[in-house]
């Protein structure tokens with residue numbers, strides 16, 4: 353394929369991306385891929401040390417980086433995060449709502465505050481970030497794109513213990529469609545990527561007891577995914593090749609859901 357065609361389909365040069373929960377795992381994989389394709393990247397995380405660590409990796413890929421400390425479930429943090437991104441990088445063209453948590457509790461032993469915390473981060477957080485970033489995109493008047501990192505748990509409960517998580521990701525899929533409809537007139541696309549098992553800092557803790565091997569036996573491609581493989585799909589949706597896709601939920605799971 354000619355270099356110009358590749359450039360035309362996948363280049364993110366001149367775009368600014370904001371990745372929440374970008375300090376580790378899938379978020380870090382997204383930040384890296386977006387930077388490698390030419391975007392400047394703001395890396396936001398609850399943990400500022402991790403945001404700074406990934407911002408340095410992004411800088412190594414040639415992008416202008418920005419590290420931000422923010423809790424996506426807190427309205428004031430989200431407003432400040434978007435404001436600083438626009439002030440320091442000039443715009444927001446791509447928002448990746450990746451920050452998410454998955455503590456394990458079966459329904460029978462569910463602490464109500466844990467239920468609420470999962471929804472506050474995974475659903476309210478995505479809504480707040482979308483609202484604030486889309487406001488900035490509207491003001492700039494040059495369109496934009498939002499990619500929500502959902503999960504196959506929104507379609508299929510793999511284990512007992514993630515009812516709040518699965519329900520929150522189901523809600524995120526519907527939020528994706530509602531936002532796609534609302535923002536289409538502004539040329540802002542909104543899609544969700546639904547990963548299967550991916551090896552990250554978060555799942556390394558959760559996979560502690562041989563769960564990874566158990567899971568891999570059920571994945572037709574025979575292995576869990578890598579953060580950069582999710583990042584590549586996010587970059588595709590956020591780039592020119594994905595420009596006509598909106599309201600979609602794209603499963604990236606090595607075939608898990610068809611097994």
Ligand SMILES: NC(=O)c1ccc[n+]([C@@H]2O[C@H](COP(=O)([O-])OP(=O)(O)OC[C@H]3O[C@@H](n4cnc5c(N)ncnc54)[C@H](O)[C@@H]3O)[C@@H](O)[C@H]2O)c1
Nearest residue numbers: 373375376377378398423424451452503549550552553554
């Ligand atoms: N890893 C998987 O197997 C998998 C599968 C499907 C979906 N996902 C989704 O991918 C996303 C990332 O998962 P991961 O496995 O990379 O997790 P991870 O725990 O490795 O990384 C998540 C990052 O988000 C940050 N974070 C947590 N709460 C936050 C908040 N309130 N505000 C800002 N940042 C916050 C953490 O500090 C951390 O750096 C989540 O939304 C998760 O639900 C993961």
